Amino acid sequence: MTLDNLRGIGRLKEHKASRAEVARLLASAETSLRDAKRTELSNGSRLDLAYKAIMQAALAALYANGFRPSTSEPGHQQTTIQTLPKTIGSAADRMTVLDGFRRARNLADYERGDVEEAKARECAEWAAQLIADVRTWVKKNRPELS
Numbered sequence: 001m002t003l004d005n006l007r008g009i010g011r012l013k014e015h016k017a018s019r020a021e022v023a024r025l026l027a028s029a030e031t032s033l034r035d036a037k038r039t040e041l042s043n044g045s046r047l048d049l050a051y052k053a054i055m056q057a058a059l060a061a062l063y064a065n066g067f068r069p070s071t072s073e074p075g076h077q078q079t080t081i082q083t084l085p086k087t088i089g090s091a092a093d094r095m096t097v098l099d100g101f102r103r104a105r106n107l108a109d110y111e112r113g114d115v116e117e118a119k120a121r122e123c124a125e126w127a128a129q130l131i132a133d134v135r136t137w138v139k140k141n142r143p144e145l146s
Contacts, residue, residue: 003067003086011079013070017063022138022145025063029056029131036124044108046120051105053127054098055080057134061087064134064142077102084130088137098126 006012029052035041036049058080062068065087069076081098084090101123107113139146 010070012067015068019145022060022063025056025060029053033127043115043117043120047105047115047123050123050127051101054130057130058084061134064138064145
């Protein structure tokens with residue numbers, strides 16, 4: 001399914017991003033990632049912050065492609081992650097891993113699941129790579145936004 005198809009069914013809305021918006025999202029992602037690496041925080045908080053960094057980077061990628069998620073629709077975070085193959089060319093298996101972090105974070109938040117230190121650390125590692133990939137993609141494909 002294309003980004004335009006997702007717009008057509010109401011999962012995405014058109015959005016004209018500014019350089020400042022994309023920069024703010026990526027800077028926020030970096031801040032969330034930095035905080036996710038603070039070992040004095042609980043593993044659940046670290047996972048939440050790393051996941052937030054993933055979402056901020058994925059949202060920057062959507063913005064750079066001229067879209068934003070329809071937040072009035074349930075599942076907008078899942079949609080934001082699942083668009084990564086279309087927005088920056090991420091491999092589908094990578095998107096599956098990132099979506100797994102969304103599920104782990106939801107379990108921790110809503111069902112009080114325990115979070116292992118390794119899961120929080122792994123999520124932060126994936127977030128760091130995604131932020132770098134989004135920055136590279138924007139610089140190459142939408143230099144006016146970088």
